[in-house]
Amino acid sequence: MASRPGYDVLVVGGGATGAGLTRDLAMRGLRCLLVEQSDLAHGTTGHFHGLLHSGARYAVRDAEAADECIVENRIVRRIAAPHVEDTGGLFCWLEGDPDDYPGQLVAGCQKAGIEIEELSVAEARRREPLLTPRLGRAFAVPDATVEPWGLVADNAESAVDHGASIRRYTRLVGLGVEAGRVLWADLEDLGSGERERVEVNFLASAAGYWAGRVASLAGVKLQMAPGWGTMVVMNQRLSSSVVNRCRPPGDGDILVPVGPVSILGTTDTTMDTDNYEITPEEVRFIVTEGAAMVPAAAERRALRVFAGARPLYDPGHQHGASRTLSRSHMVLDHANDGVENFISIVGGKLTTYRLMAEHTADAVCAKLGVDARCRTAEEPLGEARKAPRHYSLGERLTAREQEAGGADADLVCECELVTRDMVREFIESFGTPHIDDMLRALRLGMGPCQGAFCTLRAAGILERMRPSGAAALEPIRLFLDERMKGDRPIMWGDQARQFRLNEIIYRDVLALDHAP
Amino acid sequence: MSEPILFNVDEVALSADRCIKCNVCNTVCPVLPVTDLFPGPKYCGPQAQRFRSGHPVETWVDYCSGCGACSRACPSGVRVAELNARARARMFEQRGIPLKNRLLSRSETLGRMGSKAAPLANFGLNFGPGRVVVERILGVPREAPLPSFSQGSFRRRFRRIPQPERPNLRVGYFCGCTTNYYEPRVGEAAVRVLTRAGIGVELPEQHCCGLPFISNGDFKGARKLAEANLKALLPVIRSGKRVVATSTSCSLTLKHEYREVLGLYGPEWEELAAGVYDAFELLRELAWQGELELDATLTQRVLYHGPCQLRSHGFGFPAADLLGTLGGIELAESGVECCGSAGTYGFKGDKREIAFRVGQPLAARAREHRAEVVACDSETCRWHIQQLTGLPARHPIELLDEAWSQAERTGD
Numbered sequence: 001m002a003s004r005p006g007y008d009v010l011v012v013g014g015g016a017t018g019a020g021l022t023r024d025l026a027m028r029g030l031r032c033l034l035v036e037q038s039d040l041a042h043g044t045t046g047h048f049h050g051l052l053h054s055g056a057r058y059a060v061r062d063a064e065a066a067d068e069c070i071v072e073n074r075i076v077r078r079i080a081a082p083h084v085e086d087t088g089g090l091f092c093w094l095e096g097d098p099d100d101y102p103g104q105l106v107a108g109c110q111k112a113g114i115e116i117e118e119l120s121v122a123e124a125r126r127r128e129p130l131l132t133p134r135l136g137r138a139f140a141v142p143d144a145t146v147e148p149w150g151l152v153a154d155n156a157e158s159a160v161d162h163g164a165s166i167r168r169y170t171r172l173v174g175l176g177v178e179a180g181r182v183l184w185a186d187l188e189d190l191g192s193g194e195r196e197r198v199e200v201n202f203l204a205s206a207a208g209y210w211a212g213r214v215a216s217l218a219g220v221k222l223q224m225a226p227g228w229g230t231m232v233v234m235n236q237r238l239s240s241s242v243v244n245r246c247r248p249p250g251d252g253d254i255l256v257p258v259g260p261v262s263i264l265g266t267t268d269t270t271m272d273t274d275n276y277e278i279t280p281e282e283v284r285f286i287v288t289e290g291a292a293m294v295p296a297a298a299e300r301r302a303l304r305v306f307a308g309a310r311p312l313y314d315p316g317h318q319h320g321a322s323r324t325l326s327r328s329h330m331v332l333d334h335a336n337d338g339v340e341n342f343i344s345i346v347g348g349k350l351t352t353y354r355l356m357a358e359h360t361a362d363a364v365c366a367k368l369g370v371d372a373r374c375r376t377a378e379e380p381l382g383e384a385r386k387a388p389r390h391y392s393l394g395e396r397l398t399a400r401e402q403e404a405g406g407a408d409a410d411l412v413c414e415c416e417l418v419t420r421d422m423v424r425e426f427i428e429s430f431g432t433p434h435i436d437d438m439l440r441a442l443r444l445g446m447g448p449c450q451g452a453f454c455t456l457r458a459a460g461i462l463e464r465m466r467p468s469g470a471a472a473l474e475p476i477r478l479f480l481d482e483r484m485k486g487d488r489p490i491m492w493g494d495q496a497r498q499f500r501l502n503e504i505i506y507r508d509v510l511a512l513d514h515a516p
Numbered sequence: 517m518s519e520p521i522l523f524n525v526d527e528v529a530l531s532a533d534r535c536i537k538c539n540v541c542n543t544v545c546p547v548l549p550v551t552d553l554f555p556g557p558k559y560c561g562p563q564a565q566r567f568r569s570g571h572p573v574e575t576w577v578d579y580c581s582g583c584g585a586c587s588r589a590c591p592s593g594v595r596v597a598e599l600n601a602r603a604r605a606r607m608f609e610q611r612g613i614p615l616k617n618r619l620l621s622r623s624e625t626l627g628r629m630g631s632k633a634a635p636l637a638n639f640g641l642n643f644g645p646g647r648v649v650v651e652r653i654l655g656v657p658r659e660a661p662l663p664s665f666s667q668g669s670f671r672r673r674f675r676r677i678p679q680p681e682r683p684n685l686r687v688g689y690f691c692g693c694t695t696n697y698y699e700p701r702v703g704e705a706a707v708r709v710l711t712r713a714g715i716g717v718e719l720p721e722q723h724c725c726g727l728p729f730i731s732n733g734d735f736k737g738a739r740k741l742a743e744a745n746l747k748a749l750l751p752v753i754r755s756g757k758r759v760v761a762t763s764t765s766c767s768l769t770l771k772h773e774y775r776e777v778l779g780l781y782g783p784e785w786e787e788l789a790a791g792v793y794d795a796f797e798l799l800r801e802l803a804w805q806g807e808l809e810l811d812a813t814l815t816q817r818v819l820y821h822g823p824c825q826l827r828s829h830g831f832g833f834p835a836a837d838l839l840g841t842l843g844g845i846e847l848a849e850s851g852v853e854c855c856g857s858a859g860t861y862g863f864k865g866d867k868r869e870i871a872f873r874v875g876q877p878l879a880a881r882a883r884e885h886r887a888e889v890v891a892c893d894s895e896t897c898r899w900h901i902q903q904l905t906g907l908p909a910r911h912p913i914e915l916l917d918e919a920w921s922q923a924e925r926t927g928d
Binding site for chain 2: 240301393396398411449452453494
């Protein structure tokens with residue numbers, strides 16, 4: 001097994017927290033390696049509803065979370081502007097909802113410093129014509145939406161700029177622990193199957209709901225209790241701002257406009273599994289609850305469902321929680337479990353990813369005796385350094401037309417307006433991506449046809465640029481399986497027709513099941 | 517005034533949900549194959565729709581001619597052309613409506629002014645330097661076919677046409693601006709044909725249907741006209757008379773565009789839509805019921821082109837059905853979706869070349885049939901077709917009128 005010189009910190013997990021942590025540590029001058037067993041932002045980060053919380057959702061029951069959210073909301077809007085859309089949010093009180101909640105919401109928001117303003121019903125309806133006639137009161141708050149893949153990609157890029165290394169599709173398969181210290185880590189490249197041992201001075205796990213498995217490699221018991229949340233993606237936006245139900249937070253009470261779609265969420269089912277099966281009952285529940293706020297949700301086309309696991313931690317099993325930073329996330333120092341140089345970050349939410357990274361990096365630096373301040377709240381990411389402009393939905397339309405200069409748009413993915421040039425450029429920069437990586441980077445295949453036409457085109461471009469011969473069909477199969485998985489629980493109406501067309505193309509015409 | 521439904525929330529806007537990307541719309545679009553300036557109905561319709569949310573709308577939607585072939589062909593029920601028309605209006609709302617569009621949409625005002633000073637206006641329009649001025653101001657290329665103003669409106673001439681003494685049926689005639697100001701002969705032919713069929717014709721108060729406003733992106737102006745027409749025509753319909761039109765684009769506007777494009781929904785708009793008929797639609801109905809004898813002859817080689825707006829009515833080709841029964845006629849159908857003109861599309865500078873290319877199959881068809889005349893129910897199409905084919909283009913009701921007049925003269 002090859003061995004290479006060590007790193008100051010090995011970060012495990014390439015979600016928002018892991019990428020943010022790697023960036024933070026790298027900016028403080030530490031040599032970091034980030035390993036992710038899949039693509040960046042492939043796990044929980046890429047499976048959330050897209051809401052950049054104002055904190056209003058927590059203002060009544062969890063003042064600390066509300067405080068953190070509004071502060072981080074303002075920071076993320078600034079440092080990651082191009083990935084944030086300033087949609088604003090509405091809390092909608094419907095006839096029959098608890099009478100006392102609006103008063104508590106306003107008081108909680110004021111206490112946390114979250115701008116909240118009551119709108120007349122007429123004004124709320126002007127802004128959101130599809131709101132239910134049952135609307136009784138409406139409150140505007142500074143919710144926004146955030147596109148997670150771009151956010152993570154920018155964090156990763158910044159980390160690399162500050163000297164960090166990042167390896168995707170690389171799994172941590174073993175840890176060498178001697179005398180209460182992690183000395184080395186065994187990494188497996190999932191593409192080539194090659195293994196490699198790296199020396200590490202410190203181990204920071206930001207593996208989300210996998211944190212228990214990472215800890216077990218070091219002989220540490222860490223009990224995670226993943227809380228699965230199911231979401232339904234609607235084909236078009238049903239609102240232009242985030243719509244929340246004005247009652248104590250619960251299931252199925254939010255509608256988030258993100259990119260060209262609206263996402264209805266969500267549920268909370270605790271289950272320790274990698275492969276959560278979404279049930280039709282859940283979907284029906286979410287759609288019914290969403291339709292209470294926006295009746296069109298029950299009639300319009302749903303294009304996909306997905307579930308993400310909240311990386312919740314079950315402290316009942318844990319004896320050594322080192323420091324409770326807030327009720328929403330925790331930095332666990334495993335010195336309490338007998339491993340001196342190992343920390344896990346658990347819990348939390350995407351809105352506070354940067355703060356979670358900061359708290360973790362603070363803890364790592366304290367243990368390593370590094371005296372450097374966190375700068376991630378001040379220094380913008382990626383494009384935000386040049387033009388701190390928020391995302392707007394029409395951007396792709398305008399861009400396609402300007403690029404085309406009067407010619408055909410040359411689209412590979414028609415639904416999400418992804419061009420051949422975008423795909424080629426991505427393949428050049430990435431190496432040999434899966435088509436699924438193009439989805440996260442470019443939104444390819446995310447639209448209503450769910451890969452019907454772009455899959456073949458993207459595979460063709462990929463094969464031409466990175467010939468693989470007989471293996472060329474594999475990316476197509478992998479991608480379509482994943483797309484179809486998200487379609488099965490909503491097999492009705494327009495999406496059922498779409499699904500059938502896709503089956504005709506790939507199963508009947510191209511006989512993909514019988515191809516080599 | 518009825519409040520128009522908002523841009524992105526009504527049935528038409530949400531019909532974009534039904535698109536399964538099958539591409540049928542792109543295969544029937546007459547503009548897509550002849551230019552690189554237009555990315556096609558699928559792109560501008562259901563695809564772009566998902567990205568439109570109050571932000572600047574792309575401009576290439578303006579290259580959609582609005583012929584509606586996509587909406588007719590869509591097997592999933594997406595109102596592609598209607599989405600495009602709305603996007604174009606939104607674009608002009610954001611960028612301002614160009615002067616040429618403003619002027620071109622005012623067919624009623626232009627007509628009223630022009631016909632008052634017809635000889636002078638026509639001299640101006642037919643005279644080289646005059647066309648240069650028109651090109652500069654209206655953006656209408658000097659080669660584009662422009663109609664001549666008529667001396668004296670159709671409304672004036674209407675009174676001189678004798679009505680049947682005891683009509684079987686009474687209708688209100690919606691003649692449209694073109695008939696009133698440029699081509700009164702079409703109106704005169706229509707009234708002669710209808711009265712001969714035993715139908716009493718009155719000419720109710722009416723205004724431009726608003727289609728030129730819609731296609732030039734001025735929905736506010738179009739809605740005003742729609743309201744005025746509703747007010748003028750509902751009493752006619754409620755008195756038990758049908759409103760009959762000879763321009764299939766005007767009638768489509770009254771029946772379809774008011775609701776689906778302008779978003780004017782409500783029972784009164786449905787009543788208007790249900791009460792409006794195409795003249796040939798009515799005549800064919802009478803013929804089918806055995807109440808109309810068409811015993812006449814027309815010894816001509818005729819190419820019939822059902823214009824795109826007529827096709828959107830979804831009632832087949834009633835004019836061709838009736839012309840086909842005339843003795844001696846050699847009738848062929850064009851078999852193309854659109855001549856290229858599609859209203860004022862073919863009159864706007866940069867679109868003329870496209871309209872000309874779209875029209876080539878129609879011209880070829882006319883040559884193949886060795887046609888002596890092209891029959892078409894829409895005015896702007898006729899003007900365009902005359903240029904395309906070098907043949908006279910006439911409203912089918914003029915041909916029927918001619919056949920019947922001949923029959924009368926020969927004492928049939």
